[in-house]
Every structure is written in C-alpha cells, then in structure tokens.
Amino acid sequence: MKVVKTVQKPKLWTKDFISISLASFFIFLIFYMLMVTLPIYITDDLNGNGQDIGLMATAFVISAIILRPFSGNWLNSIGQKRTLLIGVTIFLIGSFLYFGATSISLLLAIRILHGSGFGIATTSTGGIVANVIPNERRGEGMGYYATFMNLAMVVGPFLGLTIVHSVSYYVLFILCGVFSVLAILFSLFINVPEPEREQKPLKKQLSFSDFFEKKTLPIAIVAFTLSFVYSGVLSFISVYAGQLNLEEASSLFFVVYATFLLISRPFTGKWFDLYGENVVIYPCILLFAAGIWLLSQVQAGWMLLLAGGLIGLGFGTLLSAFQSIAIQSSPSKRAGVATATFFVLFDAGFATGSFLLGIIATYIDYAQIYIICSILVLLSIGLYYVLHGRKVQRRNIFI
Known part of the structure; x- marks a missing residue:
C-alpha cells in the first residue's frame, strides 16, 4: 500500500504577521476617517472652500510620496523595525496636533507632518510584511494583509462620519490619537528578521538605486x-x-x-x-x-x-x-x-x-x-x- 506524504504549508498567521497587519489597519483607519471628515471640518469650522480641501489632500499625499523613497532606503540602512517606529511616532504626533488646527495654515502644516509619518509607516509595514510571509504563501499572505487595509477603508469613513454627526470633532481627534497609540503598540510586538544589508563603500554618492x-x-x-x-x-x-x-x-x-x-x-x-x-x-x-x-x-x-x-x-x-x-x-x-x-x-x-x-x-x-x-x-x-x-x-x- 502506497503512503502519500502531505507537505505541510508554512504557517501564515503568526504573531508577527497579525501584529504588522493590525498596525497597518489602524494607520489606514485614521487615514480614511480623516479623509472623509476633514473636508466638512474645513468648510464648517475653518470657513475654507473647495480649493482648501484639495490643498489639504494634495499636501498629505505629496509629503508621503517624498518620504517613501527615503524610508525604503532606511529599511535597509537603519533597520526595518526602527524605521517603522519612527514613522508611527511621527504619525502619532500628527494625530494629536489636530486639536490645534484652528486655521487653514495650521491644518496645512499638520497635514504635511501627518503625511510624512504616513509615508514612512506604510512603506515600513509593506516592507516588513514581505519578510514575515513565507515565500510559498506570498500571494495569499499579501491578499490577507491588503484585506486589513480594505477593512479600514470601510470602517474609517463610517466611523468618522458617525462621530462627526453624532458627537464632535474633539472626540474624532481623540480616537485618532488612541488608534495611533495602538499602531505603535502592535509595531512594538513585531520581531522582524532584518534582511542582509548591502555593503557600500564609505562616502559613496547616493544613486537612483538607493531610493x-x-x-x-x-x-x-x-x-x-x-x-x-x-x-x-x-x-x-x-x-x-x-x-x-x-x-x-x-x-x-x-x-x-x-x-x-x-x-x-x-x-x-x-x-x-x-x-x-x-x-x-x-x-x-x-x-x-x-x-x-x-x-x-x-x-x-x-x-x-x-x-x-x-x-x-x-x-x-x-x-x-x-x-x-x-x-x-x-x-x-x-x-x-x-x-x-x-x-x-x-x-x-x-x-x-x-x-x-x-x-x-x-x-x-x-x-x-x-x-x-x-x-x-x-x-x-x-x-x-x-x-x-x-x-x-x-x-x-x-x-
């Protein structure tokens, strides 16, 4: 009688995978909460207009874009977990600063800082998750990881609009701070293997491949x-x-x-x-x-x-x-x-x-x-x- 050997799949749902997915979830949850509520805040509380709304969205995205290449390089040079913690810390500071957003100019400065933290943090989570998912389950693992972001896209707008219409922006900003703290806590739980760093000569000029x-x-x-x-x-x-x-x-x-x-x-x-x-x-x-x-x-x-x-x-x-x-x-x-x-x-x-x-x-x-x-x-x-x-x-x- 022939014995059929079954090859056991490497484990996907590890502590590190769950932690990095939840950290990403809370970061994107805040992003989507603010994406749908800040336009109302700008027009109703700051007497802004459509141009101001577009400016805030553009400032956030552009600052994230500028920081992404640098953070990708930092993942290899100073370490993945350290880069992630830098990103989520800046993101946390930005989340609490919304309490002081009493003018269009102040809100713009906060959005630039918040977008910078977002760019560093999300680049880090994307790089880290690639190292904690087994190669044999890469497509499946990245799919589930992306699902956490998709859930944030649904929960964020619903939760944000419900709080704004039923309670106040003060409570909304408190929640943003709380969720940022949770993102940091889950980031601390991660024990990510650091990839082999490239040996580069000292005083080498930065090149396209560095970023x-x-x-x-x-x-x-x-x-x-x-x-x-x-x-x-x-x-x-x-x-x-x-x-x-x-x-x-x-x-x-x-x-x-x-x-x-x-x-x-x-x-x-x-x-x-x-x-x-x-x-x-x-x-x-x-x-x-x-x-x-x-x-x-x-x-x-x-x-x-x-x-x-x-x-x-x-x-x-x-x-x-x-x-x-x-x-x-x-x-x-x-x-x-x-x-x-x-x-x-x-x-x-x-x-x-x-x-x-x-x-x-x-x-x-x-x-x-x-x-x-x-x-x-x-x-x-x-x-x-x-x-x-x-x-x-x-x-x-x-x-």
Missing part, C-alpha cells in the same frame, strides 16, 4: 494607471450619487466593495500562488473595467452597489497582487525599497488622477468621466502584458 528598485518599476507603472482611475471613484462617488439622488445607497458603496473582496480573498490569493499572477490579474482588470463602466450607467441603487462590488473584486484584488509582484521581482534584501517604489507610483497615480479628473469634471459630467476611465482600464491590459504579463511563465491551471 528606487528598477525591477519594480514595470508593475508600478501599471499600478499608477489603475490608481489614476480609482482616484475618480474615491473623489467623486459621493457627489455623483448625490446628483442621482442615491445618497442612501452611496453610504453602502464601500461596504459592498469590502464584502465582495472578502468573499473572494481566500480564493484569489491561493490562485495567485498556485497558477501564477496572470490567472488572477487579467480577469480582475476586466472586472474593474466593468465596474467603472457600470458606474457611468447607474440609474438605481442596486446598480451603484453592484458597481461597488465589481470594483472591490477587481481593483481590491489587483492592489494586493501588484504589491506581491513588486516584492517578488526584487531581491529579498531590497523588499523595503521595492515597496517604496511601488507606493510612490501608486500614490502619484492617485494624486494625479484626483487633480486632472477634477479639472475634467468642470467640462463634462461624472458619467462621461467614468466611461473614459473604463476605457483607460481596458487599455491597461495591453500595458500590463507588455511590461510584465508576457514574461510570466505559464502554469497548468488543471493540476
């Missing part, structure tokens, strides 16, 4: 394109739904987004590891395009929610898949630099999209914008194929 990973750039460029499109969803969905008198459905948009994503997560991550990235990425790009196109055709609440589900299933899965590819394409000791490179382009796509699509929205309506964006997503299939997809070794999906 960016060239092997990550192809997939990061694809992420830039899709992030550009997704910025149109985050920036305009509430206004667009209001024009269609679908405010009630719009409040559930990201709940449906997360639900579809969570249901698919156990399958898509495993498929990524078993059959290769193309099996996951091509269908998800098509789902993302379908969701954006459906937004342009919305006439009822169920159509808006279905679009949210398709976008969650498509874009939500793509984000974790692209991040996995970005890390896998680089040497393990440069995981931090690879993560920084990926998110610099991802954030840049979001910032560029918010700015350019906002200008376009003054000339055409949102439905037309979503039609254009759906075409752009479809074109990204060719971009992905040229930059990465054609190089992927085909695997037998029937095994």
Whole structure:
C-alpha cells in the first residue's frame, strides 16, 4: 500500500504577521476617517472652500510620496523595525496636533507632518510584511494583509462620519490619537528578521538605486494607471450619487466593495500562488473595467452597489497582487525599497488622477468621466502584458 506524504504549508498567521497587519489597519483607519471628515471640518469650522480641501489632500499625499523613497532606503540602512517606529511616532504626533488646527495654515502644516509619518509607516509595514510571509504563501499572505487595509477603508469613513454627526470633532481627534497609540503598540510586538544589508563603500554618492528598485518599476507603472482611475471613484462617488439622488445607497458603496473582496480573498490569493499572477490579474482588470463602466450607467441603487462590488473584486484584488509582484521581482534584501517604489507610483497615480479628473469634471459630467476611465482600464491590459504579463511563465491551471 502506497503512503502519500502531505507537505505541510508554512504557517501564515503568526504573531508577527497579525501584529504588522493590525498596525497597518489602524494607520489606514485614521487615514480614511480623516479623509472623509476633514473636508466638512474645513468648510464648517475653518470657513475654507473647495480649493482648501484639495490643498489639504494634495499636501498629505505629496509629503508621503517624498518620504517613501527615503524610508525604503532606511529599511535597509537603519533597520526595518526602527524605521517603522519612527514613522508611527511621527504619525502619532500628527494625530494629536489636530486639536490645534484652528486655521487653514495650521491644518496645512499638520497635514504635511501627518503625511510624512504616513509615508514612512506604510512603506515600513509593506516592507516588513514581505519578510514575515513565507515565500510559498506570498500571494495569499499579501491578499490577507491588503484585506486589513480594505477593512479600514470601510470602517474609517463610517466611523468618522458617525462621530462627526453624532458627537464632535474633539472626540474624532481623540480616537485618532488612541488608534495611533495602538499602531505603535502592535509595531512594538513585531520581531522582524532584518534582511542582509548591502555593503557600500564609505562616502559613496547616493544613486537612483538607493531610493528606487528598477525591477519594480514595470508593475508600478501599471499600478499608477489603475490608481489614476480609482482616484475618480474615491473623489467623486459621493457627489455623483448625490446628483442621482442615491445618497442612501452611496453610504453602502464601500461596504459592498469590502464584502465582495472578502468573499473572494481566500480564493484569489491561493490562485495567485498556485497558477501564477496572470490567472488572477487579467480577469480582475476586466472586472474593474466593468465596474467603472457600470458606474457611468447607474440609474438605481442596486446598480451603484453592484458597481461597488465589481470594483472591490477587481481593483481590491489587483492592489494586493501588484504589491506581491513588486516584492517578488526584487531581491529579498531590497523588499523595503521595492515597496517604496511601488507606493510612490501608486500614490502619484492617485494624486494625479484626483487633480486632472477634477479639472475634467468642470467640462463634462461624472458619467462621461467614468466611461473614459473604463476605457483607460481596458487599455491597461495591453500595458500590463507588455511590461510584465508576457514574461510570466505559464502554469497548468488543471493540476
């Protein structure tokens, strides 16, 4: 009788993986809480206007983009955990400073500081998680890690708006401080193995490779394109739904987004590891395009929610898949630099999209914008194929 030996998978849900995922969750929870509530605070309490709102969002994202390449380099030079603690500490200070945001200029300074901490902290968590996930379960692990960020995207806006409308901004800012403390506590729990550091000659001039990973750039460029499109969803969905008198459905948009994503997560991550990235990425790009196109055709609440589900299933899965590819394409000791490179382009796509699509929205309506964006997503299939997809070794999906 033949004895079949089963190979036991390496453990994924370790203390370190759970701790880094929860630290990331609380950081992104604060980000999304403030993203939806500060515009109201600016107009109602600081007598600001739409230009001020855009300035605050841009200042936060740009400061994060500037700090990401440096923090990616610091992960290798001064250590991963130390860089993370620097980031979450700056993020904590920024969270408590909102109590003093009594003018537009003060709030702008706080947003720059907060964005800097966000850029360092999220680059660190992305680099660290790559080292605590077993290589055999990279796609699955990055999928679950991204799920924590997706949950923050749902809980953050709901919690923030509920507190602002039912209690006060004072309580909101207290919660931001509390969640920042929790992010630090979970960061302290992490015992991350430090990758081998590159031996560099003393007084060597800094080069492009010190801050960016060239092997990550192809997939990061694809992420830039899709992030550009997704910025149109985050920036305009509430206004667009209001024009269609679908405010009630719009409040559930990201709940449906997360639900579809969570249901698919156990399958898509495993498929990524078993059959290769193309099996996951091509269908998800098509789902993302379908969701954006459906937004342009919305006439009822169920159509808006279905679009949210398709976008969650498509874009939500793509984000974790692209991040996995970005890390896998680089040497393990440069995981931090690879993560920084990926998110610099991802954030840049979001910032560029918010700015350019906002200008376009003054000339055409949102439905037309979503039609254009759906075409752009479809074109990204060719971009992905040229930059990465054609190089992927085909695997037998029937095994």
